[in-house]
Amino acid sequence: MIFIWGKKLVYSKLGYVADFCPICRSPQAFEVQSVGVASHVYYVSFGKGALAGYQRKCRECGVVLDAKPTNYATISDHLRPLPQLIMGTFPNLTTAYQAVLALEERVRTSPSSLTAQERRALIRNPLVLMSPMVEKRYASTHIDLQTVITFFGVLLALFAESAIVERIAPGNAPQSIAITCVIGIILIGWQISLSNRRFIRRSIIPILARTLKPLDPSEEEVAAALAELTKLRHKIGRKLSSRDLMTALA
Secondary structure (H helix, E strand, O other): OOOOEEEEEEEEEEEEEEEEEOOOOEEEEEEEEEEEEEEEEOOEEOOOOEEEEEEEEEOOOOOEEEOOHHHOOOOEOOOOOHHHHHHHHOOOHHHHOHHHHHHHHHHHHOHHHOOHHHHHHHHHHHHHHHHHHHHHHHOOOOOOHHHHHHHHHHHHHHHHHHHHHHHHOHHHHHHHHHHHHHHHHHHHHHHHHHHHHHHHHHHHHHHHHHHHHHHOOOHHHHHHHHHHHHHOOOHHHHHOOHHHHHHHHO
16 A cells, blocks of 8 residues: 655635736735645645745636745735725735836836846846746646547557457457557657647747737847856756747737
8 A cells, every 4th residue: 555645835815916927017915825834634634734934826827836925915815806905905016016017117108218237138038937837847847738638549449459350360469559659659758848839839928928028129139138048057948949929919
């Protein structure tokens, strides 16, 4: 008998706040959660565990960022319209983000006024924000829908082949099934190897395209930012294709 136990992260919803979202490039509503490290047996955790920190998830784009509850006047129990949420949870938001909001106003109204240094930072920052999601994804093996479909497709092929070969050439059944098993394992392994690339295309690139669209970056600017992150050993620098991102921006 295999006994599975250890530690796992436990997320507990605290409520809602208003804050600035660097992906949406504007104030947005966020859901705030506490993050605990709890013991588990067969992945069933006991309580909320030891507090590890807090995070906030944008209700508009879905990006997850670190949170500091002390930054807010209060945390709302209910999701309210953004103006009400700002007044109740972060009334000095405009003052706290004055410089950031002024820069974002320039992005919207006069992007040509941005200096080369400002553009580099505005293109690089979203990539840095999304980097932890990519690191987490590549830290373990993931089975996505395409991999599951391939697995069941291989099983069906084996059952069908077994029935057919037994009728046509019973003596060749073991060899034929063995060959199909090898091909099936290769196909499943190939799908697993592609799952992280699909994750980037479906979950990372759309968010980056959304936030970079107002800047209308060139492929050279995107490639330079990715190259910089590659030197800093961020996987997003190597795994994200500048061409795929430019296609999403088009």
